[in-house]
Amino acid sequence: MTDQDGPQYQQLLARKVEVVNVGLEGFVKDLRDCGIDVVHVDWKPSAGGDPQMAALLAKLGV
Amino acid sequence: MNVVVLNEVRKGFYLDSVALMRLSREVAGSPGVIEAALMMGTPSNAAIMRNAGLLEEGTAVKGNDLVIAVKAESETAAREALDNAIKSLDKPKSQGEAQSAWRPHSIAAAVKNRPEINLALISVPGEFAAAEARKALNRGLHVLMFSDNVSLEDELSLKQQARAAGLLMMGPDCGTAVIGGAPLAFANKLMRGRIGIVGASGTGTQEVSCLISEAGAGISHAIGVGGRDLKKDIGGITTLMAIDAFDSDPETDHVVLISKPPHPDVAKSVLQRIGKSKKSFTVCFIGASEVELPPNARFSPTLKGAAELALGHQKIGAGFDANAVASRIPRNGRGGIEGLFAGGTLCAEAQVILAAAGRKVASNAAIPGVLKLGVEPNDGRDRLIDLGDDEYTRGRPHPMIDPSVRDEALRAALKNRDLSVVLLDLVLGYGAHADPAEHLTRIVADRGRDAPALIASVVGTEQDPQGRSAQVRKLEQAGILVAPSNAQACELAVAIVQNAGR
Known part of the structure; x- marks a missing residue:
């Protein structure tokens, strides 16, 4: 995950931030007001609302 | 009184915690309602509602259910409040709220369509936050996780995964960051x-x-x-x-x-x-x-x-002289200080300053060397309370979003004749309440002449949506002393209580 410019986390400070927002919708307006591109996810708890199953599915990459 | 509890469970219906707070408040203000809650039915929220006697016998809820719970003085009052809540939920969104912008249903869909996305801001309920963070890291995104109540094991494993991928995992319980001028979560409009x-x-x-x-x-x-x-x-x-x-x-x-x-x-x-x-x-x-x-x-x-x-x-705040200000303030009360803080670290800084000034201090979020509240008798110590701590925020938004978390303790402090000073903080910026000074001044407006002195600090900048000087002005017009920083507010508190016998 590294390239000639160094690892991605070092490049984050030099590049434009573009955001995917998952959760509180109020954050979207704040970011847009500052000229930041943001996509808001229409989120609902996955796995029928079962947190343990949701965690397992995420680990499996589903 | 015949107390009636009614529930409505909306399957597969999600609203974020701020929207839920707004609706909860509407319902709680309905005539005859004793208590009301609108919450997602996560295991921890279900426990809160069950303990508060807000769930009907036999009501089963899941994490993707929205639960409306009303406790009222009569069946009619409960039914009316519940019907109003349902109407509010079903009200079509205004054009502004609906926002014509595209809304994908997952991080994966967002990234697929917008490969420029490089950071995920995650503020879903804690039980689901680690799963969403993992999805973001799997797709090569840096993460800022605002959510709390995430296990230490999950935090470690997410941070290890992030480090291996060269990605930054900020949080969980990361309240703020500013990357290249982008305010992430609670953040202020800062000079670059x-x-x-x-x-x-x-x-x-x-x-x-x-x-x-x-x-x-x-x-x-x-x-x-x-x-x-x-x-x-x-x-x-x-x-x-x-x-x-x-x-x-x-x-x-x-x-x-x-x-x-x-x-x-x-x-x-x-x-x-x-x-x-x-x-x-x-x-x-x-x-x-x-x-x-x-x-x-x-x-x-x-x-x-x-x-x-x-x-x-x-x-x-070079022109600020705590002793000079204190000499102009009459000292009410018996010399105690109580701090009611929205900011956890401001509460910690207050403990440092009061303890260094020789005050005996207790706190619910005690730093090393300070007595932990509730462990042993308070013994007349100054009490410095972090209102953002779990015991105050479980199932409700942080006091920076909802300043009413402080109201009850503040009203009690204003009548407590042991106290000479109440220390307060206002935190401005993106994500925070739109006008915390207005809220605070309403709560303290009818305090008695012998109430403790109120000292506040305002964390914010002139460029913040609330405007720092406008907030300071409102506080000062309500007779609240405003210091240039939290540390100087604490120094002023000490100076006032040390003015004994004047």
């Missing part, structure tokens, strides 16, 4: 400049960044790491990566590191890393005694001190 911040403390980062910005310097970036990053279990994974990032950032000359005192092993590795840096550092471990630092670092145990070091010894 050449001072960077690595913060394991949200309100600590906000106080230091605002003091620096208002003093005319500026911030390059503020990277949040989450409150537990410098604990032994996590080992400072994100802090060390953030220092790396600042080391190679040409826009940053100086870095401020803000945290509660870390585990000694973690402190050692972080300070060793700082020693290898090309940049100069201010290290602020709130309440720690002097630590052994490399030559390129200076130490401050307070936030104000850290801001002053980063500014090259420029004084914050």
Whole structure:
């Protein structure tokens, strides 16, 4: 995950931030007001609302 | 009185916690309603509602259900409140709320369509936050996790995954960050400049960044790491990566590191890393005694001190003289101080300053050397309360979003004749309440002439949506003393209570 410019986390400070927002919708307006591109996810708890199953599915990459 | 509880469960219906708070308040204000809650039916929320007697016998809920629960004085009152809540939920969204912008249903769909996305801001309920963070990391995104109530095991595994992928995992419980001018979660509108911040403390980062910005310097970036990053279990994974990032950032000359005192092993590795840096550092471990630092670092145990070091010894609020102000304030009460803080680190800084002034202090979020409230009798000590602590925020938004969390304790403090001073903080910025000064002044408007003195500090900048000076003016018009910083508010509190016998 590294390239000639160094690892991605070092490049984050030099590049434009573009955001995917998952959760509180109020954050979207704040970011847009500052000229930041943001996509808001229409989120609902996955796995029928079962947190343990949701965690397992995420680990499996589903 | 015949108490009636009614529930409505909406299957597969999600609303965020701020929207739920707004609706809960509407329902709770209906005639005849004793208590009401609108919550997602996560296991922890279901427990809260069950303990409050708000769930009907036999009501089964799941994490993706929205639960409306009403406790009222009569069946009619309960039914009417419930019907009104349902109507509000079903009300079509206004054009502004609906926003014509595209809304994908998952992080994967968002990234597929917008490959430029490089950061996920996650603020879903804690039970689901780790899963969403993992999805983001799997797709090569940096993460800022605002959510709390995430296990230490999940935090460690997410940070290890992030480090292996060269990604920054900020949080969980990361209240603020500013990357390239982007305000992430609670953040202030800051002047851009050449001072960077690595913060394991949200309100600590906000106080230091605002003091620096208002003093005319500026911030390059503020990277949040989450409150537990410098604990032994996590080992400072994100802090060390953030220092790396600042080391190679040409826009940053100086870095401020803000945290509660870390585990000694973690402190050692972080300070060793700082020693290898090309940049100069201010290290602020709130309440720690002097630590052994490399030559390129200076130490401050307070936030104000850290801001002053980063500014090259420029004084914050140089014209403010606590003793001179105190000499003009009549001392009511019997000499006690109570602090009611929205900001956890502001509460910690207050403990440092009051203890250093020789006050006996107790707190629900006690720093080393301070008595933990509730463990043994308070014994007439000054009480400094962190209202953002779990015991006050379980199932409801943080006091920075919903300042009414403070109301009950504040009303009680105003009538407590043991107290001479009540210390308060207002935190402005993106994500915070739109007008916390207005809320506060309404609560204190009818206080008696013999009420304790009210001293506030306002964390924010002139450019914030609320405007710092407008908030200060409202407080001052209501007779509240406003200090230039939290530290100076504490110094003024001490000066007032020491004016005994005048």
